[in-house]
Amino acid sequence: MITYIARRLLIFVPVLLGITIINFIIINMAPGNPVDMYIDPNMSPAIAEAKKEALGLNDPLFIQYFKWLGTILTGDLGYSMSSFAPVAQLIGERIMPTVTLGLAALVLALLIAVPLGILSALKQNTKIDYLVTGLSFIGTSIPNFFLGLALIYIFAVNLGVLPTGGMQKLGGDGGFGDRMIHMILPAIVLATAIAGRKVRYVRASMLDVLKQDYLRTARSKGVHEFWVTNKHALRNALLPVITVVGLEIPILLGGAIITEQIFQWPGIGQLTLQSMMSRDYPTIMALNLIAAIAVLGANLLTDVMYSAADPRIKVG
Amino acid sequence: MIELESMPLPVSRPDTADTLLRLDGLKTYYPIRKGLLGRVKGHVKAVDGVSLDIRQGETLGLVGESGCGKSTIGRTILRLEQSTGGVIRYRGEDITHYSTSKMRPMRTEMQMIFQDPFSSLNPWMRVRDILKEPMIAHDKASSATVDAEVDRLLDAVGIPRAYKERYAHEFSGGQRQRIGIARALALNPKFIVCDEPVSALDVSIQAQVLNLLKQLQKDMGLTYLFIAHGLGAVKYISTRIAVMYLGKVVEIGTKEEIFRAPKHPYTQILLNAYPVPNPHLRGREKIVVQGDVPSPANPPSGCRFHTRCPFVQDRCRQEEPALLGGIDGHAAACHYAF
Numbered sequence A: 001m002i003t004y005i006a007r008r009l010l011i012f013v014p015v016l017l018g019i020t021i022i023n024f025i026i027i028n029m030a031p032g033n034p035v036d037m038y039i040d041p042n043m044s045p046a047i048a049e050a051k052k053e054a055l056g057l058n059d060p061l062f063i064q065y066f067k068w069l070g071t072i073l074t075g076d077l078g079y080s081m082s083s084f085a086p087v088a089q090l091i092g093e094r095i096m097p098t099v100t101l102g103l104a105a106l107v108l109a110l111l112i113a114v115p116l117g118i119l120s121a122l123k124q125n126t127k128i129d130y131l132v133t134g135l136s137f138i139g140t141s142i143p144n145f146f147l148g149l150a151l152i153y154i155f156a157v158n159l160g161v162l163p164t165g166g167m168q169k170l171g172g173d174g175g176f177g178d179r180m181i182h183m184i185l186p187a188i189v190l191a192t193a194i195a196g197r198k199v200r201y202v203r204a205s206m207l208d209v210l211k212q213d214y215l216r217t218a219r220s221k222g223v224h225e226f227w228v229t230n231k232h233a234l235r236n237a238l239l240p241v242i243t244v245v246g247l248e249i250p251i252l253l254g255g256a257i258i259t260e261q262i263f264q265w266p267g268i269g270q271l272t273l274q275s276m277m278s279r280d281y282p283t284i285m286a287l288n289l290i291a292a293i294a295v296l297g298a299n300l301l302t303d304v305m306y307s308a309a310d311p312r313i314k315v316g
Numbered sequence B: 001m002i003e004l005e006s007m008p009l010p011v012s013r014p015d016t017a018d019t020l021l022r023l024d025g026l027k028t029y030y031p032i033r034k035g036l037l038g039r040v041k042g043h044v045k046a047v048d049g050v051s052l053d054i055r056q057g058e059t060l061g062l063v064g065e066s067g068c069g070k071s072t073i074g075r076t077i078l079r080l081e082q083s084t085g086g087v088i089r090y091r092g093e094d095i096t097h098y099s100t101s102k103m104r105p106m107r108t109e110m111q112m113i114f115q116d117p118f119s120s121l122n123p124w125m126r127v128r129d130i131l132k133e134p135m136i137a138h139d140k141a142s143s144a145t146v147d148a149e150v151d152r153l154l155d156a157v158g159i160p161r162a163y164k165e166r167y168a169h170e171f172s173g174g175q176r177q178r179i180g181i182a183r184a185l186a187l188n189p190k191f192i193v194c195d196e197p198v199s200a201l202d203v204s205i206q207a208q209v210l211n212l213l214k215q216l217q218k219d220m221g222l223t224y225l226f227i228a229h230g231l232g233a234v235k236y237i238s239t240r241i242a243v244m245y246l247g248k249v250v251e252i253g254t255k256e257e258i259f260r261a262p263k264h265p266y267t268q269i270l271l272n273a274y275p276v277p278n279p280h281l282r283g284r285e286k287i288v289v290q291g292d293v294p295s296p297a298n299p300p301s302g303c304r305f306h307t308r309c310p311f312v313q314d315r316c317r318q319e320e321p322a323l324l325g326g327i328d329g330h331a332a333a334c335h336y337a338f
Helices: A002-029 A034-038 A045-055 A061-073 A087-122 A127-141 A144-158 A176-210 A213-221 A225-262 A268-277 A281-309 B070-077 B100-108 B127-137 B143-157 B161-165 B173-185 B203-220 B231-237 B255-260 B265-273 B314-318
Strands: B019-034 B039-055 B059-063 B085-090 B110-113 B191-195 B223-228 B240-245 B248-254
Touching: A002 A061, A002 A281, A034 A045, A061 A281, A087 A127, A087 A176, A087 A225, A087 A268, A087 A281, A127 A176, A144 A176, A144 A225, A176 A225, A213 A225, A213 B127, A213 B173, A225 A268, A225 A281, A268 A281, B019 B070, B019 B223, B039 B070, B039 B085, B039 B223, B039 B248, B059 B070, B059 B231, B070 B110, B070 B191, B070 B223, B100 B110, B110 B173, B127 B143, B127 B161, B127 B173, B143 B161, B143 B173, B143 B203, B173 B203, B203 B223, B203 B231, B223 B231, B240 B255, B240 B265, B248 B255, B248 B265
Parallel strands: B059 B223, B059 B240, B110 B191, B191 B223
Antiparallel strands: B019 B039, B019 B085, B240 B248
């Protein structure tokens, strides 16, 4: 197992290198550069040119890339080209809100999806099943920007029970309860799509397991039906669900960009959008690198968990 | 079609004290749903009026082609499938409509060994837990004695005790089937349905498992319903044999009667299909069966075998033969039985 993890981590190196190269090319293909984004129209072109020269933006692309790579390898994420703050500090301030929101959404989604998926499978082809699959269809297909705005309209504007956005009350103490209240709506928005997909997954997986011979074996033993479903069937049915939970992490990061923007959630998603708007190359590159590490890490974790959960699977 | 309930009961059926299990006109139909609204458009008549007695301590072999309803009978007896009609009596008790909870105590008496040793064991569970679970579910053993019970079961089926911490997938097919047998024995049952217990195994392992079943029967006084599609295993283990065709029993008799003097043409064809081990005897004349098994959703009129019978007469196409036999209990459902 340890050698397996070590081998997988070793493969991360070329993969990450490839990802950064592609990202670097793509962001440099976007029109404009950091200097264009903040110069004043009255500024003389010579000063702008000097600024570009100073930031190294006139160097050939591959030189720029190797310069960036050189600083990264020393453990330094560099400086933002728009706010000139250290990128590590920018990200450090933003990462916890995103992680908290993402985890809350994931837990909420599973709390909804697992029981509903089981219920739907046990009551296959009944009205309950149709209702659950119908809701999951709506949950999957509703765009999160629309759902976010609709929820703000209902709960914040009309009912006035929840805040429209932000992470804490203005001038408030930012205590735990306050943050939880601010997290309700964005977490629901992020969880809706995940829950919609997971319900279908749990249902399909459960239906598959319910047909298995060993459930008949359990019934023939005289095991109570409750345990047949919740012990024999559920444990086997949740196995494939573990895999797809890992795959939600990149989707969660992507979804956070829009959701954080709508709810003014000061997280990575918002930072990503801001740095793209200002062509802040070092910040974008660092964010991409972190996202890539998160996705690769999630995949590795999934594989490891899978073998830990299923005695038939041995990785290595 | 004549309803079976209205027909005279086949064979002479004295309800003797040694009758452990009795089936009267047992039927198990599966609905065929079709179309947009999934309306029931007919039934697959998997078991269509079967009457049988299984006596204390015997092994009744149940043979027939794939899809003739053998496994369905076994599962229906144990109420793992719901019967459509007829009566199941165990020790004179009508268990046909017992609820799941009322059936639960019966599970300590009646058990099943499943056909597929690969899919019938939960991949999440260690052997120890597979064997423990029925005992715990029925309060058959205290936590102090349960481990000793597991060891006893493993000894009985010849699996080393040290293997009890392993998962089912870590065993070979034969070993897994032994675990399945140990599981069935965990509650000290009196009656076991063996649903093709050796058909998924290598030929070399089949004999081992059959011998184990025989030994356990002797040691524990078990009664078996032994389901198989091959005659070899059935001949080896059975005291009596019932031959099934398309959801009905077409012939029943002792092993000797069935093998020496089969009365039904279908039984003869089955026996003919059974490879003869002695090459000097292989030259004998064979009766050849025609066509395929008709669909159990729409069985032929009259005798169900008439579409394939080499001796078919007009009467067979119209009139369904009853399972009639002499005093000896050897009976065949054929108008022109041999």
